[in-house]
Amino acid sequence: MPETTLSSPSPASPSGAETRQEVRFRGGGFAPKSRRWVAFVVFAVIIAVAEWGTRTGWISALTLPRPSDVLQTLIDLYASGMLFKHLGLSLTRLVVGAALGASLGIAVGVTIGLFSYVRAGLVPLVAALFPIPKIALLPLFVIWFGIDEASKYALIAFGTFTPTVVATYGAVDNVDRSLIRMGQSFGLSWLSIVRKIVLPGAMPGILSGLRISLAIAIILLVAAEMLGAQYGIGAYILEAGSLYDLERLFAGVLILSLLGVLLSTTIGMIERRLLGWRS
Amino acid sequence: MDIRLDAISHSYGETEVLRDITLDIPSGKIVCLVGPSGCGKSTLLRFAGGLERPTAGRILQLGTPPQNCLNPLTYIFQDFALLPWRSVRGNISLVLEDHGIRGARADAIIADVLARTKLSDFAKALPKQLSGGMKQRVAIARALAVNPAVMLMDEPLSALDSQTRELLMDDLVTLWTRTPFTAVYVTHNLNEAVRLGHRVVVLSRRPGSIREIVEIDKPLSERGYADSELETIQKHLWDLMREEARAADEELIDA
Amino acid sequence: MKLSRRETLGLIGGAAALGLASPAIAQNRKTVVGAMNLTSHSGSFIALERGYFEKAGLDVELKFFQAAQPMAVAIASGDVDFGVTAMSGGLISLAQKGAVKVIGGALAEEPGIDGQKLLASDAAFQAGLTSAAGLDGKRFGVTTAGSSFHYMGSKIAAAEGGIPQFVPLQKVGAVIGALKSGQIDAWSIVPHIAKPLAASGAVHIIGNVSDFLPNYQVTTVFTSEKNASGDKGLTEAFLKGFSDGVADYDDTMVDRTNGDEAVDEMVKLIHNYVYADRPLEKAAPSIINGSMRLNRGAALNMASLGDQLAWFQAEGLVDSAITLDTIVDASFVETIDG
Numbered sequence: 114m115p116e117t118t119l120s121s122p123s124p125a126s127p128s129g130a131e132t133r134q135e136v137r138f139r140g141g142g143f144a145p146k147s148r149r150w151v152a153f154v155v156f157a158v159i160i161a162v163a164e165w166g167t168r169t170g171w172i173s174a175l176t177l178p179r180p181s182d183v184l185q186t187l188i189d190l191y192a193s194g195m196l197f198k199h200l201g202l203s204l205t206r207l208v209v210g211a212a213l214g215a216s217l218g219i220a221v222g223v224t225i226g227l228f229s230y231v232r233a234g235l236v237p238l239v240a241a242l243f244p245i246p247k248i249a250l251l252p253l254f255v256i257w258f259g260i261d262e263a264s265k266y267a268l269i270a271f272g273t274f275t276p277t278v279v280a281t282y283g284a285v286d287n288v289d290r291s292l293i294r295m296g297q298s299f300g301l302s303w304l305s306i307v308r309k310i311v312l313p314g315a316m317p318g319i320l321s322g323l324r325i326s327l328a329i330a331i332i333l334l335v336a337a338e339m340l341g342a343q344y345g346i347g348a349y350i351l352e353a354g355s356l357y358d359l360e361r362l363f364a365g366v367l368i369l370s371l372l373g374v375l376l377s378t379t380i381g382m383i384e385r386r387l388l389g390w391r392s
Numbered sequence: 393m394d395i396r397l398d399a400i401s402h403s404y405g406e407t408e409v410l411r412d413i414t415l416d417i418p419s420g421k422i423v424c425l426v427g428p429s430g431c432g433k434s435t436l437l438r439f440a441g442g443l444e445r446p447t448a449g450r451i452l453q454l455g456t457p458p459q460n461c462l463n464p465l466t467y468i469f470q471d472f473a474l475l476p477w478r479s480v481r482g483n484i485s486l487v488l489e490d491h492g493i494r495g496a497r498a499d500a501i502i503a504d505v506l507a508r509t510k511l512s513d514f515a516k517a518l519p520k521q522l523s524g525g526m527k528q529r530v531a532i533a534r535a536l537a538v539n540p541a542v543m544l545m546d547e548p549l550s551a552l553d554s555q556t557r558e559l560l561m562d563d564l565v566t567l568w569t570r571t572p573f574t575a576v577y578v579t580h581n582l583n584e585a586v587r588l589g590h591r592v593v594v595l596s597r598r599p600g601s602i603r604e605i606v607e608i609d610k611p612l613s614e615r616g617y618a619d620s621e622l623e624t625i626q627k628h629l630w631d632l633m634r635e636e637a638r639a640a641d642e643e644l645i646d647a
Numbered sequence: 648m649k650l651s652r653r654e655t656l657g658l659i660g661g662a663a664a665l666g667l668a669s670p671a672i673a674q675n676r677k678t679v680v681g682a683m684n685l686t687s688h689s690g691s692f693i694a695l696e697r698g699y700f701e702k703a704g705l706d707v708e709l710k711f712f713q714a715a716q717p718m719a720v721a722i723a724s725g726d727v728d729f730g731v732t733a734m735s736g737g738l739i740s741l742a743q744k745g746a747v748k749v750i751g752g753a754l755a756e757e758p759g760i761d762g763q764k765l766l767a768s769d770a771a772f773q774a775g776l777t778s779a780a781g782l783d784g785k786r787f788g789v790t791t792a793g794s795s796f797h798y799m800g801s802k803i804a805a806a807e808g809g810i811p812q813f814v815p816l817q818k819v820g821a822v823i824g825a826l827k828s829g830q831i832d833a834w835s836i837v838p839h840i841a842k843p844l845a846a847s848g849a850v851h852i853i854g855n856v857s858d859f860l861p862n863y864q865v866t867t868v869f870t871s872e873k874n875a876s877g878d879k880g881l882t883e884a885f886l887k888g889f890s891d892g893v894a895d896y897d898d899t900m901v902d903r904t905n906g907d908e909a910v911d912e913m914v915k916l917i918h919n920y921v922y923a924d925r926p927l928e929k930a931a932p933s934i935i936n937g938s939m940r941l942n943r944g945a946a947l948n949m950a951s952l953g954d955q956l957a958w959f960q961a962e963g964l965v966d967s968a969i970t971l972d973t974i975v976d977a978s979f980v981e982t983i984d985g
Binding site for chain 1 (some may be wrong): 664716719720725735736737740741744745746790791792793794812813815816817821824825827830831964965
C-alpha cells in the first residue's frame, strides 16, 4: 500500500496536521419545508406575464383573455348581482348533491367495512360503478329524475358516492385491530366498539377521501349544469364557451378554482380540529 | 377466583402450536409464562381471556368474581392499545361507560386509579403527549378501573426501554403489595419473570408444552435489582431454555 | 409552417392571376372544407362530387364535425379553410377577435318554401300550446345560449309578446329527447327533423319559422380572416365551386326544374353524406323533406344578419360595440337587402 494523503483516524499519524480538513456536509435537501409565499409569487408571475403578453399583442386575444379584463368581468358580474344568483344555485347543487353522496357513501362504506356479506356483495358493484364516467349517465339521470334540480343533485351525489365508499371502507379496514381487540377484551358492546373505536379510527381516512370526493363534486357541477340549467357557475362557463367569450370563461373557471381552494381549506380546518390527536 | 387451563391444545391448520397444557392460576398470585419465541405463550393468554378459542381443552373460572368487578378477565397489551383520540381520562371512562358508570361515580373511580398509577396530573393529556412508560401506566389504570379478578398481561413491558421497565416493575410491585391481584404475565424477559412471578411456567418450543414450573417464595417487595438469589433462578431458567431458544431462532418462518 | 406554405402558394396564385387576367387561378390547391352531415351542407357535397371545386382549381377535402362550434374554432385555428354554420354568438365572438369572417350566405327561410318548424311537446300541446302565441313562460329548448335556436325562439315569442325560458341542452339529440319526454315545451328545427317527430305523435308542429322571420339567413359561409383578406384568390375560387353546387341543389331540390329523375340522382349523391347509416329508401323522404333554399351565388341577406347581430347585442350575448363590418366581408358575393 502506498502512503495515502488522506487523513486517517489511526493514532499512528498524529502529525498529519497539514491534511486536516472539515468534513463536508452532505445531509441537505429531501426535507420539504413550508414556503407559502412561493405559491403567491408563481401566481403573480403567471398573471403578470399573461397581462403583459396580451397587452403587447404577443399573446393574441384568441389565445388568452387579458387578466385585467377577466377581473373586470368578475366585478361586473358582482355588480349586476348575477354572481350570487349563479353561485347560490351552484352551491345549493353542490351542497345537496355532495351531502347526499358523501353521507350515503360513508354509511355504505362503514357497512362494507363491518359486514363480510355486505362486503362480498357490494365491493364488486362499487368497483363496477367507480370507473363509469358519470357525465355519460347525465341523459339517463334526466329521464329518471327530470330536467330540474333532482337530476343535478343525483349526478353530483352519484359522483361523490363511489369514491367516498371506497375511501371509507378502506379507512375502516385500516383501523388498528388491536384497539378493537382491546374493546372486546373490556366487554364493550358491538355498538360501542363501532361508535367509539371504529368510526373515530376511520375518520382520517374518511376525511382524506372526502377531499377527493368534493373535488369530483366540483368537476361534476359543470357537467350537471350542462342539461337544462339557465343559471349556475357551470352553466355560466358553458355559455361563455359556446359564445367563445374567453373573459367570462376564465372568470367562471376562476370562481370554480376559488371554490375548490375554499373547500380544501375548510376540510383542512376540520381535519386540524377533529384529528388533533394524530401525532 | 381462580382460572384453570384444562388440557389446552391448539393448531393453526397443519401447525401444532400448543399441546396438552393444564395449569392453575391461583387467586392473588402472579404466574409468569416464559418460553422461546413462537412457543404459543401469547396465544395461551388470548385463550385465557376468551379472545380466541383453542382447538381442544377448556378454560374454567373457579369460583365467582368479587361483587364490584366489572370485567373479570382484563388484558394489558404490549402496545398499550390506548385510543389516541381520547385523553387519559377518556380512555379510562371508555371502559366504564358501557357499564353505565358516568358522572360522579366515574370521576371517583378515575381519580382513584389515576392516583394509584401516579397519573393524577395527566388526566387531560392525549396519548401522543405521553412517554411509553406513562402510556402503559394509563393502560394499567384503565385495567384497574374495571376492578378485574384476573389481569392478563401480554408482554406489558416489552415495548419500553430498560430503565422505564425497571421503574414500571417497581410500580407493579407496589400495586400488588398494596392490594394483591391475580395475574397471568407473559414475557420473554426472564428478569421480569423472576422479579414479578410467584410462579414461573417454562414452556417448550413449538408445539408448546409445560417444561417446568418454578416457584419463587421470596416476597415481591423484597426482590430487588441485581438480587443474587433471583439471578440463580434466572440462570436456571435460562439453562432450561437456551437450546430451545437457539433452535426456535433458527426455524424458518413459514407463516 | 402550414400557413407560410399557404401564403407562398397564395402569392404564386396571385401572380398567376395577374398573368392570366382571369379569376380562375389556383391549380389543385389543397383546401379543407368543414361540413356537417346535414342537407344544409349539400352545396359542398355537390360541388365536390360533381367536380365544381376541381374546376375552380381546388383539391378539396371535407372534414366532418358533429357541431357547429368546433368547426368555427377549427377555422379560427387554421385547420379548416371554409365552413358553413349558423350565425351564433360564438361565431360573432370569433369574428370580433379577428379570427373568422362571414363571406357568403347559405341556408335561408323563404316564404312559400317549406322551412323550419316550431314544435310543441305533446304535454304542452294538450295543455294549450297550439301556436306561438302561447310561448310566454314556456320552456324552450336550445343547444346553448346564443345558438340559432335561442335567436329563433326569442324572436318568435317576442312577435307574440311573450318571453320563454331557454333551457340549454348542449346537443340536438338531447333537445329531441327532452321534447319527446315533455321535459321542455317547445323547440324549432329544420323540417326533415321536425316532420318525422310530428309524425310519431310525440310532438306537434305549431307554426313555421318563416311566418315570423321571413328571409331569415339561417346559415352562412365563413372562413378565416387570413383567407378573407389575404388570400382572396382562394376564397373566390371556393365560392365559385360552392355556388355551382348550390345552383344545382336549388334547381333540382328546391325549384324542381330538372325533373324527378334528377331529384333521385341528387338524393343518392346527398345520401352519401346525410343519413348514410339508413338505407336509401328510408333516407330519401327525409332528404327531400329537408330541402330548403340555399342562397344562389352564396348571396348574403344583410338585413337578416343585421337583425341577428342586433338581437345578440340586445341580449347581452356579444359585445355591443361590434358592427356588421367586423363580422361580414360582403365583397365576395351579392347582397340582398330586405
